[in-house]
Amino acid sequence: MKIVIIDDDDFDVALTEKCIHSFFASNAQRTQSDWNSQATLHVQHYTLTRFTNGDDFLEHYDGTVDLIFLDIELPGTQGVDVARHIRLYDSNVTIVFTTKMAQYAAEGYDVDAIGYLIKPFSEDAFRVKMVKAFTLYENKATHSIPIRTDNGIRLLHTNDIEYIDVQRHEVTYHTTNEDITVWSSLKAVLQLLAVHEKEFIQVNRYTLVNLGYVRGIEADTILLPQARIPTSRGRRKAFMEALTRYTSRNSGL
Structure with missing residues (x-):
């Protein structure tokens, strides 16, 4: 500390x-x-x-x-x-x-x-x-993950992350307050989120979504407070199953 x-x-x-x-x-x-x-x-x-x-x-x-x-x-x-x-x-x-x-x-x-x-x-x-x-x-x-920024190591609380975009070797954490882009990889992000796997799920080749921020679904699009994220056909079923489990768990069912 x-x-x-x-x-x-x-x-x-x-x-x-x-x-x-x-x-x-x-x-x-x-x-x-x-x-x-x-x-x-x-x-x-x-x-x-x-x-x-x-x-x-x-x-x-x-x-x-x-x-x-x-x-x-x-x-x-x-x-x-x-x-x-x-x-x-x-x-x-x-x-x-x-x-x-x-x-x-x-x-x-x-x-x-x-x-x-x-x-x-x-x-x-x-x-x-x-x-x-x-x-x-x-x-x-x-409930935080360490990410390396230009200013050093920063702890990001997973509850603040709405979704994560991965493009080549750039990873952008979209939080409730800001977007933070760092040099990393999808593999490294998945390792960081391993203990939080029940909250985050990969919905297409480039994007992981925090299930806690899902506000709805329209056809193949996931509605988040600040974004609309497309789901890939191959990951749609796994996403729906994960969302159902998450909703049941957090509603006490």
């Missing part, structure tokens, strides 16, 4: 670091009955990086951070504006605002922060936010 603290106050940073170390130390002692096996593995591995201002962070940000503790009052670009810049190209990273001024905290919800901590905060207050952040992290790790 990659954690970043953006704060120019050494005392506040020391407090945040102490709470983070305490959280992981205590959870590492939990038994398998308290955490599932994947969470137990992840909870023992984390990295912690500190930036004293948001501008330096934005300059070096590669989209691979899992959790940010972001002070609202910073030198240079203020914390809420830093978060707005982050959200332009990363909708998944978890953000927790920290501030000494309670009246500024509400601004954080405009950028989908999971909450705020009023400094100096207690370990109990911190733990509430950390448990929520870790739960989101565990879910993301379980």
Whole structure:
């Protein structure tokens, strides 16, 4: 788990670091009955990086951070504006605002922060936010695939992917927020999606569809929220069977 603290106050940073170390130390002692096996593995591995201002962070940000503790009052670009810049190209990273001024905290919800901590905060207050952040992290790790972009490795949540186009060695992930094109292959994509095979199905030579986004079918065309995808004759039967199983499974039948 990659954690970043953006704060120019050494005392506040020391407090945040102490709470983070305490959280992981205590959870590492939990038994398998308290955490599932994947969470137990992840909870023992984390990295912690500190930036004293948001501008330096934005300059070096590669989209691979899992959790940010972001002070609202910073030198240079203020914390809420830093978060707005982050959200332009990363909708998944978890953000927790920290501030000494309670009246500024509400601004954080405009950028989908999971909450705020009023400094100096207690370990109990911190733990509430950390448990929520870790739960989101565990879910993301379980349901995400890593793709290599020009800026490094990026985790894409499979629930955000509507469909995937493969043309020669270019793969385009069409998500709810953006289209991401990377250098890859159909074989590599199928390997990445292997654990999610019940959600994605290949409907023609070049396209895989997330069954969760199918809105209807017209003749040989699959209707998605943002696209109309043709099915090939040889894959039509398998697609219909997969869609029926998916619909029954998710309707509780």
